[in-house]
Amino acid sequence: MQGLLIIVFVSVFVVFALVLVAGGTGASRETKQTLAVLEAALASEKSETHNQLVDVRKAELFSAIPMINRWLLQLELAPRLRSYIYQAELKWTVGTLLLMSAASGFITGYLIYLKSHVFLLSAALGLFAGLIPTFYVFHKRGKRFSKFEQELPEAVDLMVNALRAGHSLISALGLVSKEAPDPIGKEFRICFEEQNYGLDLRVALENLATRVPIQDLRIIITAIMIQKESGGNLAEVLDKTSHLIRERFRLKRQVQVHTAQGRMTGWVLSFLPLILGIGLYIINPENMSMLWKRELGIKLLYASGIMTTLGALIIRKIVDVDV
16 A cells, blocks of 8 residues: 555656646747747848837746646736745746645545545545645745834835935935845835836835735835825935834734734644644554544544634634734
């Protein structure tokens, strides 16, 4: 049985690897052809070359596999997933995320079905395993946003000092893009370059707020837009905004400290049944396997899973205080 499982796992892995390699080769070939056409259109002076249409617009690549990329372009969910992956600062594509989710879900569900022969239980656990790559993306996204929030007041202070020294707002943005560490430096650099390439400052700042949907950053952008329309001392406005962000961040930290026990309780109550069940199965497999070999045991598994999930959601709702 173990040899069969190893063979199935290796076969699935080899198939996905071959598909990804083939797709990457196809995407690279298409890229080379596009670059060749573009160079020919720019360098050649022949009339037929000038009449040839060359598409130099920025194209979103959702997958290295052309067929999957065309399919994802038709879905409304693909751009949202692409935005989440960018915000998590991962080098994945949407196709990679979906393939990883499908592979992990299918393999986990298949292995559990071979052991328990219960379809619904295998499907539920396979679905949970398939969501693990998405959970990882949201975890990385949250960590990046948290780091952005921590460094944002220092970046605003840098803008205030630049404005008081006589620099313009655009120069202050450029200074932040050069001096501030990532991820703030990277995002402000994109905003600064968009404005330099002719995009309106309002649109560039709105794009920045779209890439980094943080409440503190929206407060700063709103303050800048109001000052541009009504006038006033922008340095003083940003200075007060920086103080407001620091106080809000301090209050948020205090709330996290007071709710730490509740959050830890939620994690323990959520994972304790699963870990305890695995430990009991390792100690005495025959007694533990009665849960999925008998009809009453299967019903108990379903009931415990539903109640554990509801309890975790209720605890999360209680300790999630919006500041």
